[in-house]
Structure formats: C-alpha cells, structure tokens
Amino acid sequence: MLFQTFAFKNGQTAKNRFFKSAMEEQLAKHNRPTEQLVRLYDTWAKGGAGVLVTGNVMVADNGKGSINDVVLTDDRSMDTLKAWAKAGRQNDTLLIMQINHAGKQSPKVLSPTPVAPSAVALQGMDGFINPPRELAAGEIEELVGRFIETARLAEQAGFSGVQIHGAHGYLISQFLSPHHNRRNDKWGGSLENRMRFLVEIYQGIRAAVGSEFLVGLKLNSADFQKGGFDENDSIRVVQKMSELGIDFIEISGGNYESPEMLTAKESTKKTGSLFLGLCGKSACRQPSAADYYGRFPF
Template sequence: MTNFEEKLVLPNGIMIKNRFFKAAMSEGLADERNRPTEKLVRLYETWAKGGAGIVVTGNVMVDRRALGEPRNVVIEDEQDLELLKKWANSGTQNNTQLWMQINHPGKQVFKGIVKEAVAPSKIEFEPSLQKYFPIARELTEREIQDIIKRFGTTAGIAKKAGFTGVQIHAAHGYLISQFLSNRHNERADQWGGSIENRMRFLIEIYKSIRREVGEEYPISVKLNSADFMKAGFTEEDSMKVISRLNDLGIDLIEVSGGSYENPRMTGSAMKQSAQKREAYFLEFAAEANKVSKAPIVVTGGFRTRKGMLDALQSGDADMIGLARPMAVYPSLPDELMEGSREQVQLASRKTGIKWIDRTAMLELTWYSLQLERIAVGKAPKETLSPKLALLRSIFKNGMDVFQMRRV
C-alpha cells in the first residue's frame, strides 16, 4: 500500500521523492514593480527544507496589465532572470521539485488594481460580487492568441531560471476557468459552445508551453472538478478535459473546485461524505483516477495523518495537497512522515466584527501574514490575533485589505 515516503514517477519519467504536494498560496511578496524579492527566496527555501516532494508557487501572472491582486509576481520577459534563478535555487534544495503556477485572472481583477478587465464574453458577476470588479470586455481573437503565447513565454523563462516544472491555473474562476464555463463563455466562434471548443483555450496554452519547455519538462494543471454554478462547468465537462489532457501528455492534475462566486475550495458547503474523508474533492478525484494516466493531487481539507494515508492507500489520490496548514507548519510533510504529528488544528480566524470578517476575508489575511513572517526569518505564530493581523495588513496595504483576496 502507498505510504507518504513512496516515490512517484510522472508520465515523463521525472521522479518525485514523496507524496506531499505544497499547493499554491498567494504570497503577495513581490515588490511594487511586481518583481520577485528576497522574501520569496527565504519563504521557498523554508518550504523546500520542510519535506514536500513538490512545492508550487503562488500564481505568477503573464501580463502586468492583468493582476489578480497587488504584488503578484509578473513574468513577461527575462529582465528579472537573476532574481528568478535565486528563487528557483532556494526552492529546489533538499531534492524538492519547485513548480511555478502560471495564471491570467481574466475578469477576476479588482477595481483600482488594473485599468480594465477582459473575459471570454461580456458577462457580469452577480451584483453583490460585481461591485468589487470592473465590467469586463470580450477578448478579441488576436488578444486570445497573445495570451496563449504569453503562457508559453512565461513557462520557458521559468525553465531557464531553474524551476523544475510549471502548473497551469485553470481553476477558481480565473481566465482559463472562465473559458471552460458555459456561464461565463457565450462565444459563438471556435472558443465557445461545446466543451470541445470551450477547452480549446486551455489546450492551446498547454501546447504553447510544451513547445517552449520540451517533452521531458513537467507540466501540470489545476482544474476544477466543477464550478458549482447553474449552467457552469460540470463534473462531466471536467472528465472530458482530463481525458483530453491525458491524450496530450499532461504530467499531473491537481483537483479543486469553485470560484469567487461559490468558493468551494475553502470548504464552504462541504458534503457530509467529504467531511468524513476530510478532503473536499476526494470523491471526484477517485473517479478521475480511474481514467487518468497522470497522477491526481487532491488539495483542501486534509487535517489528519490518518485521513491523508487513507486517501493514498485507497488509490483515490496519488499525492496529498497541503496549503494553509503549511503556512503555519512549514515542515509539516517531515513531521507527518516521521510520525511526530498526527493532526493539524486550524481554528477559524475572526475579529468578531461581522462586516470586517465578511469584507476583509480575515482568514486569508491572517495566513498571508504567516507567510510574511516566514519570509523575514520568523516562525509562524499560531496565537497571532486576527484583529492585530487586520491592523498590520491595513498598515502594509492600506484599505486594499478590504478587497477580497485570492483563494
């Protein structure tokens, strides 16, 4: 039976040292020009030493005109290559795979951060959510082709810098996810309509990246099991996308779900069956694993050593994805493999002030500050007050903290 320490061989022959996968979390640690910083170097060195087989970066944007939030790293060219090499070198210590997550936010861009929003179609969010975002305009054919090329360019630079793989972010309501969804994609050309057309944008991005990095370089995708919205991306759609990506040679698939409109990736509306098995999307992953040649990673909800082992030993998941727990316990993979930790307890972080808890999304602010502590050489602080976290975040970012944060 599979255990944590068992190596995993990807379809391209690359060997991963164990079954732990540090999933992407938004760091917000770029400088004001969206360049990587020494803070990222230190943060990823810490995670590399913590034992995970694969560590994935927070989303790196392919276009500085399209930022998901302030201080995203943006890579459009090689001007920051030396900084990227330093980042990659720090995160590949200890025989760790460091993969860069590459993204374009589409219309999930907040007012005041970008000049305009773009999307597959000019479709607004629900009014309660749309107030945070500028109205998006529909992308032209030329712009779509430009974005596809940008993904390939960014991946090629990541490889040159020493990152050992890349992940395409096709989940959580960002641009690729928008193309995949009938709810947000009403195009009548080759990019819309049938699922075969709606997945074309993702497929062409994969091909663009593959041309840049070659056949032996790992390319993974983060894909929604569904977006859980009426007339949206369904589990049946997702299975078709997984099948097509497998035909093309994808190396690994991370299963997630939801978007800002319905944030299932945070555990909201979690099914009772999922609660018993901890992970949010394990049932879907089990079905996907029956048809996928590429390994399946499940991220979200794992909190006990037993729950993680059960997921591996049942064959439902090939790797255990950990995100928020590693903001508090950066050496968690080592602790779980050694048996020195049996579970992780992450309490809900609230100020008790309802409108602040709802608007500022204190949970994410609190975890972001833990990442910054690690990035400046301090240990995470489980007892950090949510109210103090809010004040520190306002001091650092101003009132931008009251905008919704990436999940």
C-alpha cells in the first residue's frame, strides 16, 4: 500500500504514499531562501518520498513565527526559489510549499504588536509574545491577497503546489476559533463567517494558479481548549473545503496554548500516528471528502 501511487483529483500523481510533512528548517537568511534549503531538499528528494512539504513560508513580513522563516512577497529570490523547487522535485517527487501567517503567535522580538482576528491575548506567553491588536477589515482583505500572491510565486518557481496552514493556532486557525475570533462582522460569529478567511484564500489561489497546481490545507482536528475550534467545527470545514475542490487535507491539532501536536499519547505510541483516531471519525470516510494524511504533527 505505501508503495502504491496516489492520484490527486486534479491529475497530479504521487509515486508512493510517503508524505513528509512540514518541519521548521530555519535556514532562511534575511528571510530569503538559501543554498542550504536547496541542498536539504536535494537530499530529501533523493530519499524516495512521494510528497515533500516545506516548512513555513510566510506571506507577509508581519507574519513571521520565527526569526529565520522564509518570507515570500515578491520575485526578488526567484532564482533560488527555482533551484529549491528543482532540487525538491527531482526523482519524480511532488514538492509542496507550506504557506502561512503566524498572526498573534509571533514572538515580540519579531512583532512588538502582532495582529489577530480579535485582541485576545495568548495565555502563558507573557514575556515571549505580546498581546495582539485586532485586524481592520481592509487589512484582512489585504492578507487574503498576500496568500494568493505567495502561491502564485510558488507556482512560478516550479513548486508542485501549496499547503495552506490552517492549524496550530496560526492566523487562519485563529479565524476559525470562536475563542480567538470574537468579531461581529462578516469575518466572525458563525462558523460560516469564521471560515470565510480560509475560503477566500483558497478560492483566490485556485483562480490564480493552473489546474495541475496542487492546493491543500493543514487543519486542526480540534484546538483542545475550552471554547475553541472543536471536532464538529473541523468536520464541517472539511466538508466545505471538499465541496470547493481542495486537493488534500492534513489533520493535526492544538496551538501554542494547548500544544497537542507535540504530545504523544499511548495510542499514538502504538500507531505512530497523531490524530489518526480523529481522522477516522471525520468526513474523510465519506466519498465526497478530501483525502487525509494524519501521521505528521509539525
């Protein structure tokens, strides 16, 4: 089974079922890609995985989660991006760029006043992350455009697709959570409104790139905190994104306040798969739902 090919609905085919999920490389220099990233993905592509997903590539300067994140907002680093894509796609490998904005999960050394859907401070982060300010409606629209532009640049560079990071308490995850998103405009309140930011990002990317370019999502199964994004919310988001035609969904969970993505329970130790049980309960069992990869937490 692991060595069988996997056909995505847009026609792209992974040569096997080995899927390297995102890991934070921290190899950028001045937030631009480097030769070190090229060499790393050259090594990984030669390792034989069918799909490689990069670590965070941030869509805006104010969205960094770590000091050495790649930030991709223009084509100044296109030559290095192309070399990165070429290295990661050798050996018939699909290379997916994970695109993200940290929102309020941005350390104070990077963001003195981070941004978020609502001005709700993270608990237990005093001294590391400052309280956020609420995004204006116009800023939200601008950030939608930032995600779209980063995806367009990834396609131009030769990547196989992008993965929208909607998990782990970053900005999209914050919009999805009723605890972190307390807005009373079209971006908050009902789940339909809370997922609007994600939906508009996805639809904008899909309209801006070619049909063979993969567009996927990393999504929390739950935030694992009182009043947050829960399993029922997650299933409804999966159903919506599947209806819209998303190519794949990777399931994870937790955030900085409740880091379940780093917790290995007894069931995980037995299966080697974080959140696999939650995936089994969800819409991934329905024929219309997107395909899941649930094995990797980062």
